Amino acid sequence: MKKLILISILSTTLLFSSCDTLNQYAGVINQATGIPTNTEINLGLKQALEFGTNYSAERLSAKDGYLGNLAVKILMPPEAQKVEKTLRSLGLNSLCDNVITSLNRAAEDAAIQAKPIFVNAIKQMSFQDVSNILLGQQDAATMYFKRTTSIALADKFRPSINTSLSKVGATKYWGDLTSTYNKIPLVKPINTDLAGYVTDRAIDGLFIEVAQEELKIRQNLVARSTSLLQKVFGYADRNRQ
Structure with missing residues:
Protein backbone atom coordinates (compact mmCIF):
# COMPACT_ATOMS: atom_id res chain seq x y z
CA MET A 1 0.00 0.00 0.00
CA GLY A 34 8.97 34.72 -33.63
CA ILE A 35 5.51 33.78 -32.32
CA PRO A 36 4.46 36.39 -29.72
CA THR A 37 2.87 35.34 -26.47
CA ASN A 38 -0.66 36.47 -25.63
CA THR A 39 0.83 39.06 -23.29
CA GLU A 40 3.04 40.41 -26.06
CA ILE A 41 0.11 40.54 -28.49
CA ASN A 42 -2.00 42.41 -25.95
CA LEU A 43 0.75 44.90 -25.09
CA GLY A 44 1.93 45.32 -28.68
CA LEU A 45 -1.43 46.05 -30.23
CA LYS A 46 -2.47 48.42 -27.45
CA GLN A 47 0.87 50.20 -27.74
CA ALA A 48 0.34 50.63 -31.48
CA LEU A 49 -3.20 51.91 -31.03
CA GLU A 50 -2.18 54.40 -28.38
CA PHE A 51 0.63 55.70 -30.60
CA GLY A 52 -1.69 56.01 -33.58
CA THR A 53 -4.65 57.66 -31.85
CA ASN A 54 -2.45 60.10 -29.91
CA TYR A 55 -0.67 61.12 -33.08
CA SER A 56 -3.96 61.57 -34.94
CA ALA A 57 -5.43 63.79 -32.22
CA GLU A 58 -2.26 65.84 -31.88
CA ARG A 59 -1.90 66.36 -35.62
CA LEU A 60 -5.50 67.50 -36.05
CA SER A 61 -5.31 69.80 -33.03
CA ALA A 62 -2.38 71.73 -34.53
CA LYS A 63 -3.02 74.91 -36.51
CA ASP A 64 -4.36 73.93 -39.95
CA GLY A 65 -4.74 70.34 -38.76
CA TYR A 66 -8.18 70.33 -40.35
CA LEU A 67 -8.01 73.40 -42.56
CA GLY A 68 -4.80 72.36 -44.29
CA ASN A 69 -5.75 68.71 -44.82
CA LEU A 70 -8.08 68.20 -47.78
CA ALA A 71 -9.08 64.75 -46.53
CA VAL A 72 -10.65 66.19 -43.36
CA LYS A 73 -11.17 69.88 -44.12
CA ILE A 74 -14.63 71.03 -43.01
CA LEU A 75 -16.54 72.75 -45.80
CA MET A 76 -19.85 74.58 -45.72
CA PRO A 77 -22.83 72.53 -44.54
CA PRO A 78 -24.50 70.87 -47.55
CA GLU A 79 -27.56 73.12 -47.30
CA ALA A 80 -25.26 76.17 -47.35
CA GLN A 81 -23.18 75.23 -50.37
CA LYS A 82 -25.67 76.89 -52.68
CA VAL A 83 -25.43 79.91 -50.40
CA GLU A 84 -21.64 79.89 -50.75
CA LYS A 85 -21.84 79.68 -54.52
CA THR A 86 -24.30 82.55 -54.68
CA LEU A 87 -22.30 84.79 -52.34
CA ARG A 88 -19.02 84.09 -54.12
CA SER A 89 -20.68 85.04 -57.39
CA LEU A 90 -21.50 88.37 -55.75
CA GLY A 91 -17.85 88.92 -54.83
CA LEU A 92 -18.19 87.92 -51.15
CA ASN A 93 -15.31 85.44 -51.20
CA SER A 94 -13.79 86.77 -47.99
CA LEU A 95 -16.99 86.23 -46.03
CA CYS A 96 -17.20 82.61 -47.21
CA ASP A 97 -13.52 81.99 -46.51
CA ASN A 98 -13.87 83.37 -42.99
CA VAL A 99 -16.73 80.98 -42.24
CA ILE A 100 -14.80 77.93 -43.49
CA THR A 101 -11.63 78.90 -41.63
CA SER A 102 -13.49 79.45 -38.38
CA LEU A 103 -15.31 76.10 -38.62
CA ASN A 104 -11.99 74.30 -38.97
CA ARG A 105 -10.40 76.29 -36.13
CA ALA A 106 -13.21 75.17 -33.83
CA ALA A 107 -12.60 71.53 -34.79
CA GLU A 108 -8.86 71.96 -34.19
CA ASP A 109 -9.58 73.31 -30.72
CA ALA A 110 -11.60 70.22 -29.85
CA ALA A 111 -9.45 67.47 -31.39
CA ILE A 112 -6.94 67.10 -28.54
CA GLN A 113 -9.76 66.06 -26.22
CA ALA A 114 -10.02 62.78 -28.11
CA LYS A 115 -6.81 61.42 -26.53
CA PRO A 116 -8.16 60.33 -23.10
CA ILE A 117 -11.30 58.91 -24.73
CA PHE A 118 -9.23 56.68 -27.01
CA VAL A 119 -6.92 55.69 -24.15
CA ASN A 120 -9.93 54.59 -22.10
CA ALA A 121 -11.31 52.56 -25.02
CA ILE A 122 -7.94 50.83 -25.40
CA LYS A 123 -7.82 49.97 -21.69
CA GLN A 124 -11.28 48.42 -21.94
CA MET A 125 -10.27 46.01 -24.73
CA SER A 126 -10.55 42.31 -23.98
CA PHE A 127 -7.97 39.92 -25.40
CA GLN A 128 -10.63 38.79 -27.88
CA ASP A 129 -10.99 42.40 -29.06
CA VAL A 130 -7.22 42.62 -29.42
CA SER A 131 -7.01 39.37 -31.37
CA ASN A 132 -9.91 40.33 -33.65
CA ILE A 133 -8.28 43.67 -34.43
CA LEU A 134 -4.78 42.29 -34.95
CA LEU A 135 -5.87 39.50 -37.30
CA GLY A 136 -8.90 41.26 -38.75
CA GLN A 137 -9.51 43.64 -41.65
CA GLN A 138 -7.25 46.59 -42.39
CA ASP A 139 -9.66 48.96 -40.64
CA ALA A 140 -10.62 46.68 -37.75
CA ALA A 141 -9.21 49.04 -35.10
CA THR A 142 -10.89 52.08 -36.64
CA MET A 143 -14.22 50.25 -36.67
CA TYR A 144 -13.71 49.30 -33.01
CA PHE A 145 -13.10 52.94 -32.09
CA LYS A 146 -16.12 54.12 -34.07
CA ARG A 147 -18.30 51.64 -32.23
CA THR A 148 -16.95 52.36 -28.74
CA THR A 149 -16.04 56.06 -28.74
CA SER A 150 -18.37 57.95 -31.10
CA ILE A 151 -20.90 58.87 -28.42
CA ALA A 152 -18.24 59.90 -25.91
CA LEU A 153 -16.43 61.96 -28.56
CA ALA A 154 -19.63 63.79 -29.50
CA ASP A 155 -20.42 64.50 -25.84
CA LYS A 156 -16.91 65.86 -25.30
CA PHE A 157 -16.49 67.72 -28.59
CA ARG A 158 -19.80 69.55 -28.82
CA PRO A 159 -19.44 71.85 -25.76
CA SER A 160 -15.86 72.63 -26.75
CA ILE A 161 -16.83 73.33 -30.36
CA ASN A 162 -19.78 75.45 -29.25
CA THR A 163 -17.40 77.60 -27.18
CA SER A 164 -14.78 77.68 -29.92
CA LEU A 165 -17.26 78.78 -32.57
CA SER A 166 -17.77 81.99 -30.64
CA LYS A 167 -14.10 82.35 -29.74
CA VAL A 168 -12.83 82.07 -33.32
CA GLY A 169 -15.63 84.20 -34.74
CA ALA A 170 -17.53 81.45 -36.52
CA THR A 171 -20.85 82.41 -34.97
CA LYS A 172 -20.45 85.99 -36.14
CA TYR A 173 -19.22 85.03 -39.61
CA TRP A 174 -22.01 82.49 -39.99
CA GLY A 175 -24.56 85.05 -38.88
CA ASP A 176 -23.18 87.57 -41.37
CA LEU A 177 -23.28 84.97 -44.14
CA THR A 178 -26.81 83.76 -43.48
CA SER A 179 -28.26 87.23 -42.94
CA THR A 180 -26.62 88.48 -46.14
CA TYR A 181 -27.97 85.52 -48.10
CA ASN A 182 -31.44 85.65 -46.55
CA LYS A 183 -31.78 89.26 -47.75
CA ILE A 184 -31.55 88.12 -51.36
CA PRO A 185 -35.09 88.18 -52.85
CA LEU A 186 -36.92 84.87 -53.21
CA VAL A 187 -34.25 82.70 -51.56
CA LYS A 188 -35.16 80.05 -49.01
CA PRO A 189 -33.72 81.00 -45.58
CA ILE A 190 -31.18 78.58 -44.13
CA ASN A 191 -31.14 77.37 -40.56
CA THR A 192 -28.27 75.09 -39.53
CA ASP A 193 -27.22 73.60 -36.19
CA LEU A 194 -23.67 74.80 -36.69
CA ALA A 195 -22.19 73.23 -33.54
CA GLY A 196 -23.77 69.88 -34.35
CA TYR A 197 -22.53 70.01 -37.93
CA VAL A 198 -18.93 70.86 -36.97
CA THR A 199 -18.94 68.21 -34.22
CA ASP A 200 -19.99 65.50 -36.67
CA ARG A 201 -17.44 66.57 -39.30
CA ALA A 202 -14.67 66.87 -36.71
CA ILE A 203 -15.28 63.31 -35.53
CA ASP A 204 -15.47 62.03 -39.10
CA GLY A 205 -12.10 63.66 -39.78
CA LEU A 206 -10.62 62.15 -36.64
CA PHE A 207 -11.57 58.65 -37.73
CA ILE A 208 -10.10 59.29 -41.19
CA GLU A 209 -6.78 60.11 -39.51
CA VAL A 210 -7.00 57.08 -37.21
CA ALA A 211 -7.66 54.84 -40.24
CA GLN A 212 -4.59 56.24 -41.99
CA GLU A 213 -2.44 55.55 -38.94
CA GLU A 214 -3.83 52.02 -38.66
CA LEU A 215 -3.08 51.33 -42.32
CA LYS A 216 0.41 52.75 -41.91
CA ILE A 217 1.40 50.42 -39.10
CA ARG A 218 -0.16 47.44 -40.86
CA GLN A 219 1.59 48.07 -44.18
CA ASN A 220 4.68 50.17 -43.48
CA LEU A 221 7.46 48.25 -41.75
CA VAL A 222 9.22 51.50 -40.81
CA ALA A 223 6.17 52.55 -38.76
CA ARG A 224 6.75 49.58 -36.44
CA SER A 225 9.11 51.55 -34.28
CA THR A 226 9.76 49.03 -31.48
CA SER A 227 10.88 45.40 -31.42
CA LEU A 228 7.58 44.47 -29.81
CA LEU A 229 5.57 46.06 -32.63
CA GLN A 230 7.76 44.35 -35.20
CA LYS A 231 7.21 40.97 -33.57
CA VAL A 232 3.47 41.33 -33.08
CA PHE A 233 2.64 42.79 -36.49
CA GLY A 234 5.08 40.45 -38.22
CA TYR A 235 3.07 37.61 -36.69
CA ALA A 236 -0.15 39.30 -37.88
CA ASP A 237 1.23 39.57 -41.43
CA ARG A 238 1.69 35.80 -41.47
CA ASN A 239 -1.64 34.93 -39.90
CA ARG A 240 -4.19 37.56 -40.88
CA GLN A 241 -7.54 36.13 -41.85
Whole structure:
Protein backbone atom coordinates (compact mmCIF):
# COMPACT_ATOMS: atom_id res chain seq x y z
CA MET A 1 0.00 0.00 0.00
CA LYS A 2 2.79 2.40 0.95
CA LYS A 3 4.53 1.53 -2.30
CA LEU A 4 1.40 2.39 -4.29
CA ILE A 5 1.08 5.77 -2.52
CA LEU A 6 4.75 6.51 -3.15
CA ILE A 7 4.44 5.60 -6.82
CA SER A 8 1.34 7.82 -7.12
CA ILE A 9 3.16 10.78 -5.54
CA LEU A 10 6.18 10.31 -7.78
CA SER A 11 3.98 10.02 -10.88
CA THR A 12 2.12 13.21 -9.99
CA THR A 13 5.37 15.05 -9.33
CA LEU A 14 6.82 13.90 -12.62
CA LEU A 15 3.63 14.88 -14.45
CA PHE A 16 3.68 18.46 -13.13
CA SER A 17 7.42 18.69 -13.71
CA SER A 18 6.85 17.54 -17.27
CA CYS A 19 4.13 20.17 -17.74
CA ASP A 20 6.43 22.90 -16.46
CA THR A 21 9.16 21.68 -18.75
CA LEU A 22 6.79 21.58 -21.72
CA ASN A 23 5.63 25.13 -20.96
CA GLN A 24 9.24 26.26 -20.81
CA TYR A 25 9.97 24.51 -24.09
CA ALA A 26 6.89 26.12 -25.66
CA GLY A 27 8.13 29.55 -24.57
CA VAL A 28 11.55 28.84 -26.07
CA ILE A 29 10.00 27.60 -29.31
CA ASN A 30 7.74 30.68 -29.53
CA GLN A 31 10.74 32.91 -29.01
CA ALA A 32 12.75 31.08 -31.64
CA THR A 33 9.99 31.10 -34.24
CA GLY A 34 8.97 34.72 -33.63
CA ILE A 35 5.51 33.78 -32.32
CA PRO A 36 4.46 36.39 -29.72
CA THR A 37 2.87 35.34 -26.47
CA ASN A 38 -0.66 36.47 -25.63
CA THR A 39 0.83 39.06 -23.29
CA GLU A 40 3.04 40.41 -26.06
CA ILE A 41 0.11 40.54 -28.49
CA ASN A 42 -2.00 42.41 -25.95
CA LEU A 43 0.75 44.90 -25.09
CA GLY A 44 1.93 45.32 -28.68
CA LEU A 45 -1.43 46.05 -30.23
CA LYS A 46 -2.47 48.42 -27.45
CA GLN A 47 0.87 50.20 -27.74
CA ALA A 48 0.34 50.63 -31.48
CA LEU A 49 -3.20 51.91 -31.03
CA GLU A 50 -2.18 54.40 -28.38
CA PHE A 51 0.63 55.70 -30.60
CA GLY A 52 -1.69 56.01 -33.58
CA THR A 53 -4.65 57.66 -31.85
CA ASN A 54 -2.45 60.10 -29.91
CA TYR A 55 -0.67 61.12 -33.08
CA SER A 56 -3.96 61.57 -34.94
CA ALA A 57 -5.43 63.79 -32.22
CA GLU A 58 -2.26 65.84 -31.88
CA ARG A 59 -1.90 66.36 -35.62
CA LEU A 60 -5.50 67.50 -36.05
CA SER A 61 -5.31 69.80 -33.03
CA ALA A 62 -2.38 71.73 -34.53
CA LYS A 63 -3.02 74.91 -36.51
CA ASP A 64 -4.36 73.93 -39.95
CA GLY A 65 -4.74 70.34 -38.76
CA TYR A 66 -8.18 70.33 -40.35
CA LEU A 67 -8.01 73.40 -42.56
CA GLY A 68 -4.80 72.36 -44.29
CA ASN A 69 -5.75 68.71 -44.82
CA LEU A 70 -8.08 68.20 -47.78
CA ALA A 71 -9.08 64.75 -46.53
CA VAL A 72 -10.65 66.19 -43.36
CA LYS A 73 -11.17 69.88 -44.12
CA ILE A 74 -14.63 71.03 -43.01
CA LEU A 75 -16.54 72.75 -45.80
CA MET A 76 -19.85 74.58 -45.72
CA PRO A 77 -22.83 72.53 -44.54
CA PRO A 78 -24.50 70.87 -47.55
CA GLU A 79 -27.56 73.12 -47.30
CA ALA A 80 -25.26 76.17 -47.35
CA GLN A 81 -23.18 75.23 -50.37
CA LYS A 82 -25.67 76.89 -52.68
CA VAL A 83 -25.43 79.91 -50.40
CA GLU A 84 -21.64 79.89 -50.75
CA LYS A 85 -21.84 79.68 -54.52
CA THR A 86 -24.30 82.55 -54.68
CA LEU A 87 -22.30 84.79 -52.34
CA ARG A 88 -19.02 84.09 -54.12
CA SER A 89 -20.68 85.04 -57.39
CA LEU A 90 -21.50 88.37 -55.75
CA GLY A 91 -17.85 88.92 -54.83
CA LEU A 92 -18.19 87.92 -51.15
CA ASN A 93 -15.31 85.44 -51.20
CA SER A 94 -13.79 86.77 -47.99
CA LEU A 95 -16.99 86.23 -46.03
CA CYS A 96 -17.20 82.61 -47.21
CA ASP A 97 -13.52 81.99 -46.51
CA ASN A 98 -13.87 83.37 -42.99
CA VAL A 99 -16.73 80.98 -42.24
CA ILE A 100 -14.80 77.93 -43.49
CA THR A 101 -11.63 78.90 -41.63
CA SER A 102 -13.49 79.45 -38.38
CA LEU A 103 -15.31 76.10 -38.62
CA ASN A 104 -11.99 74.30 -38.97
CA ARG A 105 -10.40 76.29 -36.13
CA ALA A 106 -13.21 75.17 -33.83
CA ALA A 107 -12.60 71.53 -34.79
CA GLU A 108 -8.86 71.96 -34.19
CA ASP A 109 -9.58 73.31 -30.72
CA ALA A 110 -11.60 70.22 -29.85
CA ALA A 111 -9.45 67.47 -31.39
CA ILE A 112 -6.94 67.10 -28.54
CA GLN A 113 -9.76 66.06 -26.22
CA ALA A 114 -10.02 62.78 -28.11
CA LYS A 115 -6.81 61.42 -26.53
CA PRO A 116 -8.16 60.33 -23.10
CA ILE A 117 -11.30 58.91 -24.73
CA PHE A 118 -9.23 56.68 -27.01
CA VAL A 119 -6.92 55.69 -24.15
CA ASN A 120 -9.93 54.59 -22.10
CA ALA A 121 -11.31 52.56 -25.02
CA ILE A 122 -7.94 50.83 -25.40
CA LYS A 123 -7.82 49.97 -21.69
CA GLN A 124 -11.28 48.42 -21.94
CA MET A 125 -10.27 46.01 -24.73
CA SER A 126 -10.55 42.31 -23.98
CA PHE A 127 -7.97 39.92 -25.40
CA GLN A 128 -10.63 38.79 -27.88
CA ASP A 129 -10.99 42.40 -29.06
CA VAL A 130 -7.22 42.62 -29.42
CA SER A 131 -7.01 39.37 -31.37
CA ASN A 132 -9.91 40.33 -33.65
CA ILE A 133 -8.28 43.67 -34.43
CA LEU A 134 -4.78 42.29 -34.95
CA LEU A 135 -5.87 39.50 -37.30
CA GLY A 136 -8.90 41.26 -38.75
CA GLN A 137 -9.51 43.64 -41.65
CA GLN A 138 -7.25 46.59 -42.39
CA ASP A 139 -9.66 48.96 -40.64
CA ALA A 140 -10.62 46.68 -37.75
CA ALA A 141 -9.21 49.04 -35.10
CA THR A 142 -10.89 52.08 -36.64
CA MET A 143 -14.22 50.25 -36.67
CA TYR A 144 -13.71 49.30 -33.01
CA PHE A 145 -13.10 52.94 -32.09
CA LYS A 146 -16.12 54.12 -34.07
CA ARG A 147 -18.30 51.64 -32.23
CA THR A 148 -16.95 52.36 -28.74
CA THR A 149 -16.04 56.06 -28.74
CA SER A 150 -18.37 57.95 -31.10
CA ILE A 151 -20.90 58.87 -28.42
CA ALA A 152 -18.24 59.90 -25.91
CA LEU A 153 -16.43 61.96 -28.56
CA ALA A 154 -19.63 63.79 -29.50
CA ASP A 155 -20.42 64.50 -25.84
CA LYS A 156 -16.91 65.86 -25.30
CA PHE A 157 -16.49 67.72 -28.59
CA ARG A 158 -19.80 69.55 -28.82
CA PRO A 159 -19.44 71.85 -25.76
CA SER A 160 -15.86 72.63 -26.75
CA ILE A 161 -16.83 73.33 -30.36
CA ASN A 162 -19.78 75.45 -29.25
CA THR A 163 -17.40 77.60 -27.18
CA SER A 164 -14.78 77.68 -29.92
CA LEU A 165 -17.26 78.78 -32.57
CA SER A 166 -17.77 81.99 -30.64
CA LYS A 167 -14.10 82.35 -29.74
CA VAL A 168 -12.83 82.07 -33.32
CA GLY A 169 -15.63 84.20 -34.74
CA ALA A 170 -17.53 81.45 -36.52
CA THR A 171 -20.85 82.41 -34.97
CA LYS A 172 -20.45 85.99 -36.14
CA TYR A 173 -19.22 85.03 -39.61
CA TRP A 174 -22.01 82.49 -39.99
CA GLY A 175 -24.56 85.05 -38.88
CA ASP A 176 -23.18 87.57 -41.37
CA LEU A 177 -23.28 84.97 -44.14
CA THR A 178 -26.81 83.76 -43.48
CA SER A 179 -28.26 87.23 -42.94
CA THR A 180 -26.62 88.48 -46.14
CA TYR A 181 -27.97 85.52 -48.10
CA ASN A 182 -31.44 85.65 -46.55
CA LYS A 183 -31.78 89.26 -47.75
CA ILE A 184 -31.55 88.12 -51.36
CA PRO A 185 -35.09 88.18 -52.85
CA LEU A 186 -36.92 84.87 -53.21
CA VAL A 187 -34.25 82.70 -51.56
CA LYS A 188 -35.16 80.05 -49.01
CA PRO A 189 -33.72 81.00 -45.58
CA ILE A 190 -31.18 78.58 -44.13
CA ASN A 191 -31.14 77.37 -40.56
CA THR A 192 -28.27 75.09 -39.53
CA ASP A 193 -27.22 73.60 -36.19
CA LEU A 194 -23.67 74.80 -36.69
CA ALA A 195 -22.19 73.23 -33.54
CA GLY A 196 -23.77 69.88 -34.35
CA TYR A 197 -22.53 70.01 -37.93
CA VAL A 198 -18.93 70.86 -36.97
CA THR A 199 -18.94 68.21 -34.22
CA ASP A 200 -19.99 65.50 -36.67
CA ARG A 201 -17.44 66.57 -39.30
CA ALA A 202 -14.67 66.87 -36.71
CA ILE A 203 -15.28 63.31 -35.53
CA ASP A 204 -15.47 62.03 -39.10
CA GLY A 205 -12.10 63.66 -39.78
CA LEU A 206 -10.62 62.15 -36.64
CA PHE A 207 -11.57 58.65 -37.73
CA ILE A 208 -10.10 59.29 -41.19
CA GLU A 209 -6.78 60.11 -39.51
CA VAL A 210 -7.00 57.08 -37.21
CA ALA A 211 -7.66 54.84 -40.24
CA GLN A 212 -4.59 56.24 -41.99
CA GLU A 213 -2.44 55.55 -38.94
CA GLU A 214 -3.83 52.02 -38.66
CA LEU A 215 -3.08 51.33 -42.32
CA LYS A 216 0.41 52.75 -41.91
CA ILE A 217 1.40 50.42 -39.10
CA ARG A 218 -0.16 47.44 -40.86
CA GLN A 219 1.59 48.07 -44.18
CA ASN A 220 4.68 50.17 -43.48
CA LEU A 221 7.46 48.25 -41.75
CA VAL A 222 9.22 51.50 -40.81
CA ALA A 223 6.17 52.55 -38.76
CA ARG A 224 6.75 49.58 -36.44
CA SER A 225 9.11 51.55 -34.28
CA THR A 226 9.76 49.03 -31.48
CA SER A 227 10.88 45.40 -31.42
CA LEU A 228 7.58 44.47 -29.81
CA LEU A 229 5.57 46.06 -32.63
CA GLN A 230 7.76 44.35 -35.20
CA LYS A 231 7.21 40.97 -33.57
CA VAL A 232 3.47 41.33 -33.08
CA PHE A 233 2.64 42.79 -36.49
CA GLY A 234 5.08 40.45 -38.22
CA TYR A 235 3.07 37.61 -36.69
CA ALA A 236 -0.15 39.30 -37.88
CA ASP A 237 1.23 39.57 -41.43
CA ARG A 238 1.69 35.80 -41.47
CA ASN A 239 -1.64 34.93 -39.90
CA ARG A 240 -4.19 37.56 -40.88
CA GLN A 241 -7.54 36.13 -41.85
